[in-house]
Amino acid sequence: MSDQQHTAQLSPIHAFLTTRPQTALSRLYTRPSACLAVFRLLDDVARQIVMSLLWLDSKTGVDLTAWVVPNEDSRKHYAAALQDLVRLHIAKEANGRILLLPAFQSGLRRALTGGGEHRSFGVPCPGARGKEVMATEQLDDYASERWESILHFMVSSGSSAGRVPPPSIAVIFLLRRSGLMVPIGAERHPESRITSKGFQFLLEDSHTQLWELLLQYLAMSEDQGRDLVEVIGFLFMLGSMQLGQEYSTENLSETQDVMLQDFLDYGLIYRRNPDDHTRFYPTRLATTLTSTSSLAFTSSKHEKAASSEGFIILETNYRVYAYTENPLQIAVLNLFVALHSRFENLVIGRLTRESIKAALANGITADQIISYLTVHAHPMMHKNNPVLPVTVQDQIRLWQLEKNRLKSENGYLYEDFNSQGDFDLVLNYAKQLDVVLWENREKRKMFVREDGHENVREFIRRRAES
């Protein structure tokens, strides 16, 4: 783990934050909840560096290199972690001495010790203290239903069968903006069609999906001239809230009130009384925003149907058995499986050349199909190593290769050489440059790659002059 971690892909929000200017981040770090959330985005070593420095009041910084285990891997890992801290404007480094920037330092100290008057962890609703706590299952049901209705809408737009009522205009606008869907006909019209990027989106886990949409939301907010610090700060505040607790809107800014309304559509927020705009419940989608693991719904509705993971059995004969009755999962499977029977809690289908080809035509790649099947493999399948039958994996990849039988390259055709001698001379020269794609000595023709054209033409011109 440790040797790969520093090369691992940054989470989308992490990458987004590194592009922000220092002034914006410093303002963000005045909220303890944001400091805590950013801290959790860091990798293990970076977090330890922050913790080692957090309680020091040194003005010159501290040299931590003596603590690094003396081997190549650790030194690299340490350097990468340090660089990340500098990019996020959490720390600065001078002559090997590291110093936490005061904004982040005081913010995180505040978060750890508690107290203060910043109110950045959300204001609990006074009426809801102690009694009348919403059951978490109820919230989960609501959140998953909302979220899946968006995904289901996307899936169903690709096929003609089983249309789903569209979500709100704002959601559709965001889906279009992020390139997951494209409008059919007029811009204002809710009729949309899913794009190949959208199909790829469907196969990812819900945590990644959510962040992908939220990043689009951030970009959109920026375009609309809203204060990004407020927007990000609110996201992190939601991430630190407690599931099942009702919160009050009294401390929220105008921007954040608007966001609350938007997040209602995604299922991040629940209002017990839709007309009461002063209080809200965060759902599990919101409270797990800053955690690293994917969501685990304790939904009561889909309990029988293996709620979130592990329902697909794939056999060597390409048959797929999916123990699910969740319409979204069935719709996603329908993207690349030819389904033929459906029972109470089971769907049976088959991976065929046609079904895979249809998926490939939609822009889904073989690797995505394989990873979806692996991630959602039934626990029984995990006894096998590898999880999926190798023959089926190979065949899916072969079907993808079939699609790419032609390879195109740009270049120039040379013909009409005066003599065989001239032709050979030019051919030899071009071969030395390794730019010949095709040649035919009898017809005195050759095809030269685009990047070699300039050289070869120059060579011929010089020959003609001399």
Added chain:
Amino acid sequence: MSSPSHLSLILDLTPVPWDALSHSTPPLRLKDFLAQALVFINAHLALRNENSVSVFGALPGRSMILYPPAGSTQVEADENTFHVFGQVDEGFMRSVEQEVEDLQEVEEDVPPALVGALTKSLCYINRLSNPPPPSNPSEAPPPPPHSRILLFSVSPDASVAYIPFMNCIFSAQKLKVAIDVCKLDESEVIFLHQACHLTGGAFVPITQREALLQYLSMCFLSETETRKTLAVPTLDKVDFRAACFCHKEIVDIGYVCSVCLSIFCQPVLECSTCRTKFSPDTLLRFGNMNLNGHAHTHSNGTVTA
């Protein structure tokens, strides 16, 4: 991402050494110590959403679990504190106060039940690493957390508890649990040295008590995985002396039963553990022997091991 980690704290709450500590220079009062320990716990919980913590206390003659509390506590949400921190802080402080209140007569001679606390902590960790199979077989159980123990020591070793203590260390080794020791006073603790050495934990004597929190977050916060990159202080010299089974005293040279490996401070005719009888001729070779194997005057060997 790496798997979640569980931190089990063991606090030695024996009143006498704490009283001594609060009058030493610089003073470290129990109240201040608990406040710093709380911030340290918060820091551990801040590392990852899935991280968990348990706290055990040792008092003279008994040990108890301080966190998580047996019943669920309803904590009032506070807009200025992260709700996870709030719950832990409230539950932990409440049970410490309860225990300190219940403490009435202090029996001077009884050593703190560190072994009891350590055993409870290991049992708790064992339960976490072997969760019961989920009721729904199609759901994959969550990965068991990496666990480690941090022991705050304020009193010297109790050599009486040598055997159960070593058994705890071996159980910890088997569970792959590192035992870190934070030594708050200057007393001699060779068994704790051995515990750290054998389980791969850090041993840090606190020399500047006013900087306790800095020690805690620098040396004891990093997880097993992180320690491969950023090292933590370990001991250069470990005292491997053992305590004899007959008088529970630390010996430099011991006599070991050839059958069950029990240690005695002097030659005995019969092993008290496995009842093996040794031939008097063999014993004669050790010379200077007192065949009454339970005399209390044993000569501490002058040769160091």
